[in-house]
Amino acid sequence: xxxxxxxxxxxxxxxxxxxxxxxxxxxxxxxxxxxxxxxxxxxxxxxxxxxxxxxxxxxxxxxxxxxxxxxxxxxxxxxxxxxxxxxxxxxxxxxxxxxxxxxxxxxxxxxxxxxxxxxxxxxxxxxxxxxxxxxxxxxxxxxxxxxxxxxxxxxxxxxxxxxxxxxxxxxxxxxxxxxxxxxxxxxxxxxxxxxxxxxxxxxxxxxxxxxxxxxxxxxxxxxxxxxxxxxxxxxxxxxxxxxxxxxxxxxxxxxxxxxxxxxxxxxxxxxxxxxxxxxxxxxxxxxxxxxxxxxxxxxxxxxxxxxxxxxxxxxxxxxxxxxxxxxxx
Amino acid sequence: xxxxxxxxxxxxxxxxxxxxxxxxxxxxxxxxxxxxxxxxxxxxxxxxxxxxxxxxxxxxxxxxxxxxxxxxxxxxxxxxxxxxxxxxxxxxxxxxxxxxxxxxxxxxxxxxxxxxxxxxxxxxxxxxxxxxxxxxxxxxxxxxxxxxxxxxxxxxxxxxxxxxxxxxxxxxxxxxxxxxxxxxxxxxxxxxxxxxxxxxxxxxxxxxxxxxxxxxxxxxxxxxxxxxxxxxxxxxxxxxxxxxxxxxxxxxxxxxxxxxxxxxxxxxxxxxxxxxxxxxxxxxxxxxxxxxxxxxxxxxxxxxxxxxxxxxxxxxxxxxxxxxxxxxx
Numbered sequence: 001x002x003x004x005x006x007x008x009x010x011x012x013x014x015x016x017x018x019x020x021x022x023x024x025x026x027x028x029x030x031x032x033x034x035x036x037x038x039x040x041x042x043x044x045x046x047x048x049x050x051x052x053x054x055x056x057x058x059x060x061x062x063x064x065x066x067x068x069x070x071x072x073x074x075x076x077x078x079x080x081x082x083x084x085x086x087x088x089x090x091x092x093x094x095x096x097x098x099x100x101x102x103x104x105x106x107x108x109x110x111x112x113x114x115x116x117x118x119x120x121x122x123x124x125x126x127x128x129x130x131x132x133x134x135x136x137x138x139x140x141x142x143x144x145x146x147x148x149x150x151x152x153x154x155x156x157x158x159x160x161x162x163x164x165x166x167x168x169x170x171x172x173x174x175x176x177x178x179x180x181x182x183x184x185x186x187x188x189x190x191x192x193x194x195x196x197x198x199x200x201x202x203x204x205x206x207x208x209x210x211x212x213x214x215x216x217x218x219x220x221x222x223x224x225x226x227x228x229x230x231x232x233x234x235x236x237x238x239x240x241x242x243x244x245x246x247x248x249x250x251x252x253x254x255x256x257x258x259x260x261x262x263x264x265x266x267x268x269x270x271x272x273x274x275x276x277x278x279x280x281x282x283x284x285x286x287x288x289x290x291x292x293x294x295x296x297x298x299x300x301x302x303x304x305x306x307x308x309x310x311x312x313x314x315x316x317x318x319x320x321x322x323x324x325x326x327x328x329x
Numbered sequence: 330x331x332x333x334x335x336x337x338x339x340x341x342x343x344x345x346x347x348x349x350x351x352x353x354x355x356x357x358x359x360x361x362x363x364x365x366x367x368x369x370x371x372x373x374x375x376x377x378x379x380x381x382x383x384x385x386x387x388x389x390x391x392x393x394x395x396x397x398x399x400x401x402x403x404x405x406x407x408x409x410x411x412x413x414x415x416x417x418x419x420x421x422x423x424x425x426x427x428x429x430x431x432x433x434x435x436x437x438x439x440x441x442x443x444x445x446x447x448x449x450x451x452x453x454x455x456x457x458x459x460x461x462x463x464x465x466x467x468x469x470x471x472x473x474x475x476x477x478x479x480x481x482x483x484x485x486x487x488x489x490x491x492x493x494x495x496x497x498x499x500x501x502x503x504x505x506x507x508x509x510x511x512x513x514x515x516x517x518x519x520x521x522x523x524x525x526x527x528x529x530x531x532x533x534x535x536x537x538x539x540x541x542x543x544x545x546x547x548x549x550x551x552x553x554x555x556x557x558x559x560x561x562x563x564x565x566x567x568x569x570x571x572x573x574x575x576x577x578x579x580x581x582x583x584x585x586x587x588x589x590x591x592x593x594x595x596x597x598x599x600x601x602x603x604x605x606x607x608x609x610x611x612x613x614x615x616x617x618x619x620x621x622x623x624x625x626x627x628x629x630x631x632x633x634x635x636x637x638x639x640x641x642x643x644x645x646x647x648x649x650x651x652x653x654x655x656x657x658x
Contacts, residue, residue: 005416005419005564006399006415006416006419007395007396007399007415007418007422008396008399008400008403008415008418009400040397040400043397044394044397044398044401047390047393047394047397048394050386051391054383054384054386054387054390055383055387057379057383057386058380058383058384061376061377061379061380061383062380064376065376065380066336067336067338068372068373068376069373070336070337070338071337071338072370074337075369078501078504078505081504081505081508084508086335086336086337087334087335089335089336089337090334090335090336093336095519162547165547166547168547169544172407172545172551173542173544173545175405175407175410176407176409176410176541176542177542177544179413179414179537179540180537180540180542183417184534184537187531187533187534188530188534190424190529191526191530191531193523193526194522194523194524194526194530195523195527197519197520197522197523198519198520198524200519201516201519201520201523202516202520202578202579204512204516204519205513205516205517205578205581206579208508208509208512208516208581209579209581211505211508212584213502213505213506214584214585214593215502215506215584215586215587215591215593216593217592218491218494218495218497218498218592219498220498222501232334235334236334249534250534250535250538252537252538253538254542255541255542255543255544256544257544258544262544263544263546263547264543
């Protein structure tokens with residue numbers, strides 16, 4: 001990982017948040033029908049689709065290669081190569097199956113990101129509306145500072161601001177929750193594919209050890225192949241290991257208890273008393289999670305220097321995940 | 330792995346070993362210039378190229394998505410999302426890098442398979458030559474059983490058979506050695522990608538826990554984001570873990586000590602005494618491996634019911650690999 005600790009592309013250039021909010025960029029056809037606010041995520045979601053297709057393709061090629069390897073092995077008329085190539089083929093095709101499942105996992109993550117994009121899309125008009133009124137007020141103040149219409153516009157602005165406050169709250173709520181959920185899902189899928197493929201590959205190397213590659217001289221006969229049973233057993237072992245596999249992940253707990261309106265589940269009950277100034281976690285009672293324990297971010301879990309090693313065993317190096325709250329993936 | 334324990338496609342159909350050895354199948358344009366013997370592997374090697382391209386493509390898409398995610402995060406103007414999306418982007422781009430390295434690993438394996446294919450290709454004329462002479466003899470015996478040409482042909486056949494004996498020995502020697510080596514390489518690459526991606530994904534989930542997704546109500550201000558340092562540390566941890574990663578694989582030792590002529594390294598010295606009947610391993614002295622220990626396949630390593638779990642720690646469940654012989658990958 002010999003790269004900078006950031007991969008941001010426009011460090012010094014104009015960030016898109018400084019770009020005009022109205023109108024559309026014509027630098028790409030893709031996303032031109034998207035409002036500015038959702039354009040980046042719209043493209044990202046498109047790119048994820050290409051990624052998914054690459055893995056689906058890889059899975060398909062694997063299955064084909066697996067079958068070709070088995071057929072080639074049979075055609076060699078060498079019992080050892082025939083048996084092992086067929087069984088390696090079985091493992092390879094399962095490896096391909098895992099690529100396909102991985103593609104599905106990324107697709108699940110992608111679907112979660114769409115929730116953010118859709119909210120972005122729906123928040124844009126609220127921002128535009130507010131900006132338009134502010135614009136009109138500024139212009140009118142310059143032209144006709146005594147105009148009676150200013151009062152009307154100021155009243156409209158207050159309403160637009162109230163509406164926008166809700167929209168922005170909805171946006172930050174859905175963005176944080178879904179960003180967390182989407183990548184927790186994607187990383188879980190990455191770990192699942194990896195752990196299962198390790199199982200397959202390690203058993204694959206065991207299989208290869210059943211091939212006696214001691215060279216022969218011309219006219220020499222190979223000793224008869226005697227490992228059919230062992231090879232079969234290795235496949236059984238692989239199947240058992242895959243069946244016994246369980247995800248062992250550090251929890252990525254979500255503290256979001258969102259209603260369909262993207263407000264905290266308690267907000268409707270508390271709105272009248274909270275009057276927009278609720279900043280302390282403990283003052284928000286989560287009516288729908290009475291039995292669940294709500295905890296603030298626990299800094300002790302983010303201890304520095306913690307080493308993540310591969311495999312479930314190493315997982316115990318972490319402090320046990322906190323209880324309660326709806327864990328993601 | 331709910332599949333049959335074989336994936337052979339032509340269990341009951343005509344196997345290609347029964348197919349005519351002369352002439353070419355026209356069922357596919359690909360491989361029509363290949364002799365029958367190398368046609369299957371020729372196609373398989375082509376397919377591996379497509380597989381490699383799929384992974385290269387996946388790697389490229391990942392890099393692009395990683396950068397898009399970081400840019401999107403910055404545009405949200407949410408410090409938490411901005412920082413975490415950028416760091417998740419760094420991990421994702423490294424994930425993509427690993428796909429690319431994996432593609433290279435498969436390419437290495439593919440190059441090894443080519444050695445088998447090339448030998449297959451070169452052995453075909455020897456088989457054809459022998460078959461042709463046998464054919465001529467059979468025809469002549471039927472037509473002119475007393476022909477003097479039969480004696481000449483029988484002499485030619487003995488020479489052709491001797492040549493073919495060498496060719497077939499070369500073929501089995503290279504096939505077993507390279508098959509073992511190619512897939513040991515491929516499985517090693519699979520394990521490397523998997524273990525490194527597990528490291529990245531587990532640290533990725535740690536990063537996500539720095540996002541406080543407790544929902545806010547309209548007008549509420551988010552608490553300032555305070556985890557810049559911890560997020561940075563997680564990236565450092567990931568970098569350290571990747572740097573400290575070492576392959577821990579069960580050995581796939583090769584017993585092949587092949588000369589460039591694809592004969593055992595001792596064969597040239599022993600040919601005069603071995604006269605084609607050396608079947609006992611111990612009678613073959615490997616002149617070029619005096620310091621190395623040569624062992625027959627050790628059945629105890631193929632114990633049934635052995636469970637392969639993921640990760641280096643579990644590796645100790647295996648008996649230590651035997652010493653000596655040139656280990657693959």
